[in-house]
Amino acid sequence: MKYFILPIAALLLISCGGNSDQSSAGNYADITISMDTVVVDSGDEILMAATNFYNQTLNQSADRLYFWNYRSHILEIVDLNEMVFLEKRRFEKEGPNGVGQFPNRIILIGEDKIGFVQWAQINIADMNGNLLKTISIDEDWMKGELNENESLIPYGFSDDGETLYCAIATPQRLNSNFIEVDLTNKKTKLIELTEFDKREKFRVTFTVEMNGGISTSTAPPSLDYTRHKDKLIFCTNVFNNIYQFDPKTNSLEYITISNSLTPNEKIKDYENDVNSEEAFFRIMNEIQEEVSFSNLLWDDVNHVFYRITSFNMPRIDQEKIKSKVFISIISEDFKVINEKEITDNVDGVPNGYSGVC
Incomplete structure (x- = not known):
């Protein structure tokens, strides 16, 4: 029997005091935080899911973790309720069911299909490895809202x-x-997130001439998309505020979320375009010393969102980077019910957390 530690590193266990009425804000008046390592029973298998966080994907109900090993074309599936490895599924590179030579990431479609992303192409297969169709995201009809040199x-x-x-x-x-x-x-619709245009203030780009050409490295702030029931939530690590989009009604709402223990957005001015690697990393570090926000994680048991807020402390010499970390409990209508500093409960900024009441 083998066990492995998922590289989501740690699971925050959040217990809530108060009465049993889940709709009451008083139920979250006292938050107890503990930290546990996520250990999964892998049977006799050696799993690549234990090696890195990239290419780990959760299903909509957050009870299955899928890890795509693009080198071997193997999909590893883990049951997060029972914390056990379920199976490995191999997908073909070529032939009638080929999902591509270099699909470096996957997108889950419902509970029974997977999109394998390779350059400007998505190969869609079922969970048994049967190729269903191929989608090009470079077709002319898709580009109506794009400017020159932009892509999807x-x-x-x-x-x-x-x-x-x-x-x-x-x-x-x-x-x-x-x-x-x-x-x-074959139609497209632009979803304009105009308030997020301020992300540009927190981009840093390093450009240098190299071997007769130009090499460019860019560190942009995040732009994330999550689904909550029938709606989409768009967020960024720059602001606490979010957008919620309802595809059924084509309505877009900009929603303010207000924390009291931390700032609600990054505010400083930075040089966006630099010509030295030293300046590139210095400004990146300075940006990370301002507040950052995680995605909202929905707890289907307690019917609240959790969100991690953090900022790095100034680094002293070559010491390990230290962070201040906070957690917010947020209602389904995006009101902050409670928040708490959890720096002493975690080793760095956690990227996995759940609620227990």
């Missing part, structure tokens, strides 16, 4: 796989909008 970055699908949501890649100023792609009717 696929983020997620509707459950039926007929609608694709994409961010926009651009070589110049950041574009914070999303594109809703109707694959059935």
Whole structure:
């Protein structure tokens, strides 16, 4: 029997005092935080999921973790309720069921399909490895809302796989909008996240001439997309505020979330374009010393969101970077019920947490 530690590193266990009425804010008046290592029974298997966080994907109900090993074309599946490894599934590179030579990431579609992303192409297969269809995200009809040199970055699908949501890649100023792609009717819709345009203030780009050409490295702030029931939540690590989009009504709402223990956004001014590697990393570190926000994680048992807020402390010589870390409990209508500093409960900024009441 083998066990492995998931590289989500730690699980925050959040217990809530008070009465049994889950709708009462008083139920969260006293938060107890503990930290545990996520250990999974892998049977006799050696799992690549234990080696890195990249390419780990959760299903919508957050009870299955999928790890895509693009080198071996093997999908590893872990049951997060029972903390046991379930199985490995191999997908073909070529042939009638080939999902591509270099699909470096996956997108889950409902509970029974997977999109394998390779450059400007998504190969969609079922969980048994049967290729269902191939989608190009570089077709002319998809580019109506794009400027020259912009391209689509696929983020997620509707459950039926007929609608694709994409961010926009651009070589110049950041574009914070999303594109809703109707694959059935071949139509696109621009989702304008205008308040997120301020992300541009916190981008840093290093450009240098190299071997007769130009090499560019960019560190942009995050732009994230999560689904909550029938709606989409867009957020960034720069602001506490979010956007919520309802595809059924085509309505977009900008929602203010206010914490009292930390600032609610980054505020400083930075040099965005630098010509030395030293300046690039210095400014990156300075930006990380301002407040940052995680995605909102929905707790389907207690019907609240959890969110991690953090900022790095100034680094002293070559010491390990230390962070101040906080957690917020947020109602379904995005009101902060409670918040607490948890720096002493964690070793760094956690990226896995759950609630227990």
